[in-house]
Amino acid sequence: MAHAPQAKYRNDYQSPSHEITDLDLTFDLHDTETLVTAVSQVKQLQESATLFLDGENLNLKGVEVNGEQWSHYQQVDGGLELTELPKQFELTITTLINPEANTALEGLYKSGGAFCTQCEAEGFRRITYYMDRPDVLARYTTKVIADKEQFPFLLSNGNRIAEGDLSGGRHWVQWQDPHPKPAYLFALVAGDFDVLRDQYVTQSGRNVALEIFVDKGNLDRAHHAMTSLINSMKWDETRFNLEYDLDIYMIVAVDFFNMGAMENKGLNIFNSKFVLANEKTATDTDYLGIEAVIGHEYFHNWTGNRVTCRDWFQLSLKEGLTVFRDQEFSSDLGSRAVNRIGNVRIIRGPQFAEDASPMSHPIRPEKVIEMNNFYTLTVYEKGSEVIRMMHTLLGEVAFQKGMALYFERHDGTAATCEDFVEAMEDASGVDLKQFRLWYSQSGTPTVTVTSEYDASSLTYALTIEQKTETTQDQSEKYALHIPFDIELYSSNGDVIELRCNNQKISNVLNVTQDKQTFVFENVAEQPVPSLLREFSAPVKLEYAYSDNELIFLMVHARNEFARWDAGQMLLAKYIQSNVEAVRHGQSVTLPDSVVDAFRGVLLSEELEPAFIAEMMSLPSHNEVSGWYKCVDVDAIALVLKAIKLTLATELEDEFSAIYHSLEQGEYSVDHAAIGKRSLRNMALQYLAMTEKGNELVQLQYQKANNMTDTIAAMSAANSAQLACREDLLKDYSSQWKHDGLVMDKWFAIQGSNPGENALEVIRESMAHEAFSLKNPNRTRSLIGSFLNMNPVNFHAKSGEGYRFAGEILREMNSSNPQVASRLIDPLLKFRKYDEERQALIIAELESLKAMDNLANDLFEKVTKALES
Ligand code: B3K
Ligand code: ZN
Numbered sequence: 001m002a003h004a005p006q007a008k009y010r011n012d013y014q015s016p017s018h019e020i021t022d023l024d025l026t027f028d029l030h031d032t033e034t035l036v037t038a039v040s041q042v043k044q045l046q047e048s049a050t051l052f053l054d055g056e057n058l059n060l061k062g063v064e065v066n067g068e069q070w071s072h073y074q075q076v077d078g079g080l081e082l083t084e085l086p087k088q089f090e091l092t093i094t095t096l097i098n099p100e101a102n103t104a105l106e107g108l109y110k111s112g113g114a115f116c117t118q119c120e121a122e123g124f125r126r127i128t129y130y131m132d133r134p135d136v137l138a139r140y141t142t143k144v145i146a147d148k149e150q151f152p153f154l155l156s157n158g159n160r161i162a163e164g165d166l167s168g169g170r171h172w173v174q175w176q177d178p179h180p181k182p183a184y185l186f187a188l189v190a191g192d193f194d195v196l197r198d199q200y201v202t203q204s205g206r207n208v209a210l211e212i213f214v215d216k217g218n219l220d221r222a223h224h225a226m227t228s229l230i231n232s233m234k235w236d237e238t239r240f241n242l243e244y245d246l247d248i249y250m251i252v253a254v255d256f257f258n259m260g261a262m263e264n265k266g267l268n269i270f271n272s273k274f275v276l277a278n279e280k281t282a283t284d285t286d287y288l289g290i291e292a293v294i295g296h297e298y299f300h301n302w303t304g305n306r307v308t309c310r311d312w313f314q315l316s317l318k319e320g321l322t323v324f325r326d327q328e329f330s331s332d333l334g335s336r337a338v339n340r341i342g343n344v345r346i347i348r349g350p351q352f353a354e355d356a357s358p359m360s361h362p363i364r365p366e367k368v369i370e371m372n373n374f375y376t377l378t379v380y381e382k383g384s385e386v387i388r389m390m391h392t393l394l395g396e397v398a399f400q401k402g403m404a405l406y407f408e409r410h411d412g413t414a415a416t417c418e419d420f421v422e423a424m425e426d427a428s429g430v431d432l433k434q435f436r437l438w439y440s441q442s443g444t445p446t447v448t449v450t451s452e453y454d455a456s457s458l459t460y461a462l463t464i465e466q467k468t469e470t471t472q473d474q475s476e477k478y479a480l481h482i483p484f485d486i487e488l489y490s491s492n493g494d495v496i497e498l499r500c501n502n503q504k505i506s507n508v509l510n511v512t513q514d515k516q517t518f519v520f521e522n523v524a525e526q527p528v529p530s531l532l533r534e535f536s537a538p539v540k541l542e543y544a545y546s547d548n549e550l551i552f553l554m555v556h557a558r559n560e561f562a563r564w565d566a567g568q569m570l571l572a573k574y575i576q577s578n579v580e581a582v583r584h585g586q587s588v589t590l591p592d593s594v595v596d597a598f599r600g601v602l603l604s605e606e607l608e609p610a611f612i613a614e615m616m617s618l619p620s621h622n623e624v625s626g627w628y629k630c631v632d633v634d635a636i637a638l639v640l641k642a643i644k645l646t647l648a649t650e651l652e653d654e655f656s657a658i659y660h661s662l663e664q665g666e667y668s669v670d671h672a673a674i675g676k677r678s679l680r681n682m683a684l685q686y687l688a689m690t691e692k693g694n695e696l697v698q699l700q701y702q703k704a705n706n707m708t709d710t711i712a713a714m715s716a717a718n719s720a721q722l723a724c725r726e727d728l729l730k731d732y733s734s735q736w737k738h739d740g741l742v743m744d745k746w747f748a749i750q751g752s753n754p755g756e757n758a759l760e761v762i763r764e765s766m767a768h769e770a771f772s773l774k775n776p777n778r779t780r781s782l783i784g785s786f787l788n789m790n791p792v793n794f795h796a797k798s799g800e801g802y803r804f805a806g807e808i809l810r811e812m813n814s815s816n817p818q819v820a821s822r823l824i825d826p827l828l829k830f831r832k833y834d835e836e837r838q839a840l841i842i843a844e845l846e847s848l849k850a851m852d853n854l855a856n857d858l859f860e861k862v863t864k865a866l867e868s
Contacts, residue, residue: 050081107123143173153193159176159177160173181308202233210230315364348378353622447542462520481510545573579635582638612682648686765780779819786801817855818856830865
């Protein structure tokens with residue numbers, strides 16, 4: 001490392017020295033030499049006549065102030081410093097950039113044949129010198145000039161106001177965005193596309209043109225995205241009373257994209273993975289993912305764009321809130337329980353793991369070197385849980401009042417997390433003083449509950465203790481305000497009213513102290529408690545449930561989530577006891593009562609198929625690893641497999657009956673049909689482990705009339721290592737080798753191959769014609785699956801998995817540091833493994849650290865990990 005990059009601190013925030021009211025941009029697009037002219041109207045806001053503009057990798061061609069060449073400037077590290085400036089002026093900056101050489105996919109780059117941009121968080125500074133910070137809001141006008149034949153569509157934010165032809169086969173289009181915005185929401189696209197058009201009439205009767213741009217030939221894969229967009233617009237009006245504010249809404253799908261999608265004002269740019277789908281190419285999971293991401297980016301128009309963030313430490317203000325909104329959208333349109341289960345799995349698995357890792361940070365971080373490193377599960381998913389807790393404490397009506405007040409106060413401005421909480425507090429009268437700690441404290445609290453029933457006084461006492469372990473970033477932890485949702489049941493399954501001090505009380509207990517006891521009166525018998533219902537706070541729950549109590553809750557709990565959770569706790573007990581057994585050389589056992597409880601689930605006639613599928617799925621290897629300080633990779637893998645095999649063998653008849661009864665004729669993507677497929681394919685995963693497995697899986701692959709069933713067959717063959725595995729994969733590849741997006745599913749299966757020669761096959765797969773390390777989707781599918789979904793091979797004692805990861809990371813450090821920095825996460829957690837493995841991983845981290853050109857992204861993570 002030439003010199004250590006500097007961290008920024010939340011507490012150092014300073015308001016901008018100048019404002020930029022208007023920005024007029026001109027792009028003269030050429031593959032390797034694009035000329036960018038940026039004309040800003042600038043006003044000095046503070047004493048100093050010095051203006052600092054951010055800029056990276058730019059070739060500066062000219063600086064003018066009020067039309068005159070300006071010489072009072074200096075190019076410094078990270079930007080341009082202009083001095084002796086008047087109080088108000090027009091600033092013209094000309095820069096030359098090279099989009100074709102931009103493999104980091106930040107700023108202006110080429111994706112396939114098209115030009116596109118990604119500016120969040122700090123990509124605009126790779127386009128021109130500018131005040132690239134979210135609290136500088138300007139009105140943009142953008143003129144795009146390019147070759148007409150190659151780039152018939154020239155797009156930017158806002159409304160198209162003028163266009164024309166030029167000599168030499170070039171043309172131009174000019175766009176104007178009436179809403180002042182920060183630079184991170186700027187977007188430009190130039191290319192040749194097929195366009196799917198529709199329109200939406202808003203609740204107040206305005207017409208909005210909807211346009212989805214996809215690569216030529218992909219029009220038949222854009223319809224689900226359009227439906228999802230229309231559903232999003234409608235839902236935001238109905239549930240949040242929020243209406244769209246421009247005459248046009250455009251979405252462009254591109255193949256080279258670092259993340260899922262980007263909410264640029266009026267011109268969303270999407271990873272094609274979250275737009276393109278038809279039954280031949282996409283699974284049900286893809287369809288649901290598209291609905292969620294289209295919704296998410298659309299909802300940002302209010303939570304993110306109309307009200308943006310004052311600084312990047314406030315990222316959760318827009319992301320936590322928008323994730324909450326997209327989760328609610330998916331829950332209102334589909335199954336609430338299934339959605340909640342999916343979200344909770346993410347928190348309990350990878351988010352808890354992040355909280356326990358060297359990268360641990362509060363949802364509003366205090367210290368950042370590379371902002372791109374903080375688009376995390378903590379900021380997004382835990383951030384959403386924090387919003388959800390406020391929703392639980394306030395209730396829907398008061399929460400919506402809080403939202404309205406938030407917009408009334410902050411529309412058109414850059415706000416802070418504090419502003420949001422204050423609006424919620426003021427609108428509802430609910431005291432959120434202690435609750436605010438969720439924004440500043442990192443780590444996962446453990447909530448330990450004990451209970452005592454007193455038959456003589458008919459009282460039932462719950463004692464609730466909370467403790468948050470120290471994290472690498474924070475040594476002191478305090479008691480949080482935890483909304484703790486409970487219900488009590490009598491032995492026949494009736495709900496017992498909660499009474500304290502002679503009053504009926506709410507199901508949501510306010511846990512605010514280190515240790516607190518709640519005494520419930522009038523409890524006629526020893527009850528069974530249902531605790532942390534709906535996962536009402538992102539905490540680890542500890543309560544010594546007996547098997548019988550959990551089996552009781554699996555049947556009697558009044559909400560589906562609680563039933564699922566009881567099933568998971570029952571499984572957790574036996575996973576843990578069996579891991580211990582295996583470590584002592586004993587074999588894996590599962591009592592009949594547990595098997596019977598799951599038999600009951602499979603035979604239930606009242607439960608929805610999608611929900612049964614969730615009940616039947618074991619916690620992931622990653623989630624289980626999170627339960628341990630020191631992870632025994634092989635023992636966990638062995639136990640999970642053995643428990644699955646026991647259930648498969650014992651419940652074979654039930655699985656088989658379900659599998660055959662749920663066969664569907666014609667394919668449709670409504671929620672009922674999706675649910676049936678997911679249960680049927682869950683049954684297939686189990687049946688694959690039985691004697692008939694190979695035949696059944698092969699048959700499903702041959703007969704499948706949709707991608708969901710095809711992939712279910714392939715992944716069953718993969719995880720059960722069936723004889724047909726290779727044939728199926730070969731067939732799939734010969735059919736889809738020309739379509740990278742469809743091949744991603746194949747790469748993901750290769751990456752997660754539990755077989756012994758997995759790494760060899762992965763190396764071969766890298767030579768597949770559809771593979772390229774330059775494409776983030778391909779890289780994540782193959783390499784990401786290996787690092788995250790292939791525990792046994794990645795953590796092989798030989799160290800070859802780690803060395804492979806190191807190789808890839810060193811290569812990607814220069815080509816695409818953002819993607820490299822996401823890939824590295826599993827290596828950061830090396831302290832959780834035995835000493836030999838630790839040494840092997842440390843060697844890889846050290847070799848990265850020694851690189852001359854180590855990017856800030858990796859520098860930040862590698863140094864934190866090595867400090868741990
Ligand atoms: N706001 C973008 C994420 C940008 C990430 C930059 N590294 C997508 C989203 O959350 O909607
Ligand atoms: Zn977002």
